[in-house]
Amino acid sequence: MRTVYTRVRSAMTPPMADHRPALRVALGLAVPGVALLAAGRPDLIIYAVFGAITGMYGRTDTRRRRFAHQTQGGLILVLGVAIGAALADFHVAPAVLVIAAVAFATVGSVVTDYLALKPEGPFYGVFALGAIATVPAGRVAPSSAILICAATALLAVLLGILDAPRGSEPATRLPMPDVRDVLLHASRYAIAITAAGAAGVALGIDHANWAIAAAAGPLAAADASGRIKRGIHRLAGTLAGLVVAAVLLVPQPSAYVLAVCVMLLLFPTELFMAHHHAVALGFFTPLIMLMTDLAKPTSPLNLLTYRGLDTIIGVAAAIAVALLLPGRERAAT
Known part of the structure; x- marks a missing residue:
């Protein structure tokens, strides 16, 4: 019993050093979030969320490297949103969404x-693509979605520069990854996302992007055991997050309340992301569900059910691929 208590307490106690970057990332969403609320468009906060995720990159980097990594991460996120907005505008079939995500x-x-x-890994960019592709066309012009x-993302980069630790850049460059390992790793994403997306479409489950995202998330780990562990954490954290989402969605509060909750949930998401993946997902899952419901209102019970089923499909695909294509252990970067 004491061991269980110790583990839970450890999981729920992130290092004090993690509070500052979490506050910075949350601030990066709060500013545009408040602006959208003032403009009477809380439904558009989904586009700001993916821009704010830019602030998650380069958490421990010095100023120059953080600027480079956040700029690169921001471009990936904006590209994902742009492709997703184009897919939504063209009313593409779910199968086309899966192909684009792969x-x-x-x-x-x-x-x-x-x-x-x-x-x-490409998880956040892929998730942005899939989530934005399911937003009904006509809610906002694609150009406006990309601009938000x-x-x-630009605000997140500026905050990252202002808050970057001072220090000299490392004298040695990071070693280039092995080409075979890079291609094998990319093939894991291709196979897992194809399987998860196809299963979601075949079963008629709405929002197949959640199955795609659930498959992509665990594959970022450095080795097979890490991918399996992260998959289990994703499943457990998502199920816990569904409970939180149910508490927030079932009473059907106003769109403004949901948007404020989205802004608040980003802080604990980033606070726990590096410390304990499952706990972070317990906050990230309701955040994503709330912003999705704002963009495309639907029955809370349907939303909760689909999210659970999609996650099981995606995690199963990721674990299967991790076992089939273990590869060599990749060096941490």
Whole structure:
């Protein structure tokens, strides 16, 4: 019993050093979020959220490297939003969304590996693509959606520069990743996302992008055991997050209340992301569900059910691929 208590207490106690970057990331969403509320458009906060995620990159980097990594991460996120907005505007079939996500994740995996971005992998960009592609066309012009995301990403980069630790750049450059490992890693994304997306479409489950995102998330870990562990954490954290989301969505509060909750939830998401993946997802899941419901209102029970099913499909695909294609252990970057 004491061991369980110790583990829970450890999971729920992030280092004090994590509070500052979490506050910075949350501020990067709060400013455009308040502006959208003042403009009477809380439904558009989904575009600002993906821009604010830019602030998660380069958490421990010095100023020059953080600027580079956040700029690169921001471009990936804005590109994901742009492609998603175009797919929504053209009313593409779910199968086309899956194909676009597979292509984006495969290329994104190669790019993020060579850039040595942290957080690793193309997860956030792929998630942005899929989530934005499901927003009903006509809610906002694609150019406006891209502008909101890009402006928020720019704010996140500026805040990152202002808050960057002072210090000299490392004298040695990070080693270039092995080409075979990079291609094998990209193939994991391609196979897992194809399987998860196809299963979601075949079963008629709405928002197949959640299955795609659930498959992409665990694959960023450095080795097979880490991918399996992260998959389990994703499943557990998402299920816990569904409970939080139910508490917030079932009473059907106003759009303004939901938007404020989205802004508040980003702080604990970033606070726990590096400390404990499952706990972070317990906050990230309701954040994403709330902003999705704002952009595309639907029955809370349907939303909760689809999210749970999609996550199981995606995590199962990721774990299967991790077992089938273990590869060599990748060096931490």
